[in-house]
Amino acid sequence: QxxxxxxxxxxxxxxxxxxxxxxxxxxxxxxxxxxxxEAKLGPDPLDPQADPEPFLAAAGRSRRAIGVLLMEQNVVSGIGNIFRAESLFRRGVDPLRPGNSLTREELLGLWEENVELMAVGVRVGRIITTDPADRPGVPESEAWPVHANYVYHRHGQDCLHCGATVLKRDLNGRGLYWCPVCQA
Ligand SMILES: [Zn+2]
Known part of the structure; x- marks a missing residue:
């Protein structure tokens, strides 16, 4: 091909x-x-042996936006644009908050969210980040692409949780998608 x-x-x-x-x-x-x-890379959520501590430490002392930090490979490895948007939405975190304003629990929550979402990605072969309750009658295997995600590429549409309009802006050269109400 x-x-x-x-x-x-x-x-x-x-x-x-x-x-x-x-x-x-x-x-x-x-x-x-x-x-x-490789030695400079942050921990990888797909690695079952990975220790999240270096991520918690690096993100927790940075004044840069968490939405930027999640895609910095020396902070945490392998989080692409969809996982960034969807993990921040699922944890209700404003992407523009500085890393050092997040609590340890919030940072650990983002790590765990990415571990879980990436595992689904490996199992299904698609990045499905919606819970079954938010796509009634649509099984995981048929969720892609319309029912697959909460905010990624859904700008201009209603948030599945609160009905507000999902927004998009540029952040570090990549499109950032978020709900201004759920992630305030
Ligand atoms: Zn919302």
Whole structure:
């Protein structure tokens, strides 16, 4: 199959392929450089052995917005734009709050939210972040894309929880989606 869009790299295996599109950073490195880069990464919510402490510490002392910090790879690894928006919504956190204004419990909650949402993503093969109660009659397997998410790409539509209009703005070059009422 021909690559679609701005594909930076394609990984090909016996059973399929995966394209890397729209990464924040994409470079070719020697194994030594790769190890050095890995050592700088924040904990990975997909890693069952991961220790969230470095994330709690780094985010908890930063004055930058939590919506920015969640996508900083040296703070926490692997959280993309959908997980950022959806985890902040599910935890009722305003994306623009400085990291150091969040309590330890709030930061740990965001970590746990991403652990759970990413596990669903791996199991279903789609990023489904809605609870069954918020998509009555629509099973997980059929939720994508219309019933899959609360705020991601739903700007201009009603919030599934409060009915307010979901908003979108630019944050660090990526679209940020949030509910101004649920996440006040
Ligand atoms: Zn809302």
């Amino acid at each position: 021909a690559p679609v869009g701005a594909v930076r790299a394609r990984l090909v295996g016996e059973h399929g392929w995966a394209d890397l599109r729209g990464p924040a950073l994409c470079t070719v490195e020697t194994p030594e450089e790769a190890r050095a880069a």
